[in-house]
Each structure stands twice: as C-alpha cells, then as structure tokens.
Amino acid sequence: MDLGIRGRRALVCAASKGLGRACAMALAQEGVALTITARTAEALERTAAEIRAATGVAVTTVAGDIASAEGRAAALAACPDPDILVNNAGGPPPGDFRDWDREHWQRALDANMLTPILLMRAVIDRMIARRFGRIVNITSAAVLSPIPRLGLSNGARTGLTGFVAGLSRQVARHNVTINNLLPGAFLTDRLRSNAADEAKASGRAVEAVIAERAEAGPAGRVGDPAEFGAACAFLCGAQAGYIVGHNLLIDGGATHATFA
Numbered sequence: 001m002d003l004g005i006r007g008r009r010a011l012v013c014a015a016s017k018g019l020g021r022a023c024a025m026a027l028a029q030e031g032v033a034l035t036i037t038a039r040t041a042e043a044l045e046r047t048a049a050e051i052r053a054a055t056g057v058a059v060t061t062v063a064g065d066i067a068s069a070e071g072r073a074a075a076l077a078a079c080p081d082p083d084i085l086v087n088n089a090g091g092p093p094p095g096d097f098r099d100w101d102r103e104h105w106q107r108a109l110d111a112n113m114l115t116p117i118l119l120m121r122a123v124i125d126r127m128i129a130r131r132f133g134r135i136v137n138i139t140s141a142a143v144l145s146p147i148p149r150l151g152l153s154n155g156a157r158t159g160l161t162g163f164v165a166g167l168s169r170q171v172a173r174h175n176v177t178i179n180n181l182l183p184g185a186f187l188t189d190r191l192r193s194n195a196a197d198e199a200k201a202s203g204r205a206v207e208a209v210i211a212e213r214a215e216a217g218p219a220g221r222v223g224d225p226a227e228f229g230a231a232c233a234f235l236c237g238a239q240a241g242y243i244v245g246h247n248l249l250i251d252g253g254a255t256h257a258t259f260a
C-alpha cells in the first residue's frame with residue numbers, strides 16, 4: 001500500500017533508538033524526508049546514516065534535549081514547517097510517589113506533556129493552512145492501564161491525552177489529524193534497561209526477565225519496534241485523514257479490556 005506521503009517532511013523527536021527510530025525508518029521507507037533528534041549526537045548520526053543507506057531519503061539531525069526550550073528551538077529551526085510531527089521523549093523514572101517533589105513532576109510534565117503540546121502549537125497553523133498535517137504522539141499503554149510505579153508517566157501522559165482529545169477535534173476539518181500510539185512491551189533499550197534493573201533486584205538473568213514478560217502476554221512475545229513504526233506511518237498516511245483523536249494500543253493483547 002502506497003501511503004501517499006512521498007516527498008513530505010517529518011520531524012521525528014527522540015529518534016536515534018527504539019520506537020522513535022522505528023517511526024523514522026518507516027516514514028523514510030515511504031519517501032518522507034526527515035529531521036530527527038536525540039541528545040547523544042553519535043548515536044543520532046549513526047541512525048541517520050542507516051536510514052539514508054536503507055531508503056535514500058534526506059535526513060537532517062538535530063542533537064539536543066527536546067524537553068528543553070533550546071532543544072525545541074533547534075529542532076524547529078531545522079524543520080520549521082513539517083507535514084508530519086512525531087512527538088516522543090524518554091519516559092520518566094519509576095518510583096514511589098512520596099519521593100517525587102515539584103521538580104520531579106515538572107521534569108515529567110516538560111518531557112511527556114508540555115513538549116508535545118508546544119511543538120504542536122508551533123507547527124499546527126501551517127499544517128492547517130496547507131490542509132495537510134499528521135501528528136502522532138508516542139505515549140504508553142499505561143495511559144489506559146496505569147502502572148503504579150510509573151506514576152509520573154501515568155500522570156503526565158494522561159494530561160497530554162486529555163488535551164489531544166480536544167485539540168484533535170478542533171483541527172480535523174483542515175485535514176490535520178492528531179492521534180496517540182500506546183506501546184506495550186517493545187524490545188528497545190528502555191525495555192532492556194528496565195529488565196536489567198528487575199534482573200538485578202531478583203538475581204535473575206536479563207534474558208529470563210524479558211522472556212517471562214514475553215510469555216505473560218497473549219501474543220507470547222514482546223513487540224518488534226518495526227511493527228510500531230509501521231502503525232505510525234499508516235496514521236501519517238494520506239488515507240488516514242478520517243482517523244481523529246484515537247489512542248491506538250499496540251501491546252499484543254496484554255491489556256485485558258473489551259474496548260481499548
């Protein structure tokens with residue numbers, strides 16, 4: 001299926017690794033020119049080179065913290081007028097809510113709620129003017145089914161979700177769509193490092209923790225980031241203009257719900 005976005009421009013945030021990288025790669029495979037960001041320049045350049053080699057599209061890199069005002073300004077200076085915006089950043093740390101003061105909350109809100117909102121605000125009017133825009137926010141399955149130790153993530157991402165539910169309906173008539181993708185367990189560095197913490201605490205091997213997590217879900221495996229990227233590209237496609245304000249859960253059936 002040709003998604004009809006060849007020649008479009010995308011800004012994909014936090015995209016040197018994991019789910020962001022997979023979204024960038026899937027868009028590049030559709031012929032979309034990319035601007036990708038991450039904090040660590042070396043890994044970012046490596047990913048950009050891999051995407052160029054695999055797809056031949058133009059890839060611009062912006063090294064910086066997308067949760068900071070400077071990082072966002074640099075990303076927007078490199079790509080001021082994207083047709084497609086994929087919002088992503090690292091997730092907040094786990095812990096006990098008693099340990100989180102205002103600073104912890106502010107960091108979580110900056111990365112996982114306010115940064116996507118400010119980036120949407122910066123690009124959406126030009127999307128409306130050209131009558132094409134696709135925005136995808138990477139959130140988490142925890143928005144639907146909260147993970148108690150990830151309270152900072154549960155709170156910040158649910159705030160973003162509520163805002164998007166309203167905004168997506170204000171812009172849909174201009175062929176600008178905003179949807180959220182909710183990952184369950186995908187095999188990325190973040191999943192590996194969470195598994196490493198758990199392995200250390202329980203005296204097991206990292207592979208055993210990941211295998212246990214995989215086995216626990218209905219699909220009997222963890223997700224491949226490429227599967228996530230493909231869903232993102234579809235939501236960014238020309239044909240997806242009537243898909244508005246959705247929260248698409250991609251978790252191999254792990255969240256037990258009749259509707260999700």
Ligand code: NAP
Nearest residue numbers: 014016017018019038039040066090091185186188189190
């Ligand atoms: P990952 O494998 O650790 O990759 C994170 C990517 O984001 C890296 O490229 C990282 O590069 C970049 N990044 C992180 N913070 C950034 C910042 N402030 N500014 C710019 N770039 C930043 O993580 P992932 O598994 O793909 O997760 C992506 C998002 O999905 C996270 O918010 C995570 O909490 C959420 N999520 C993931 C899963 C899962 O199973 N993987 C499940 C639920 C939710 P640098 O470190 O160099 O900046």
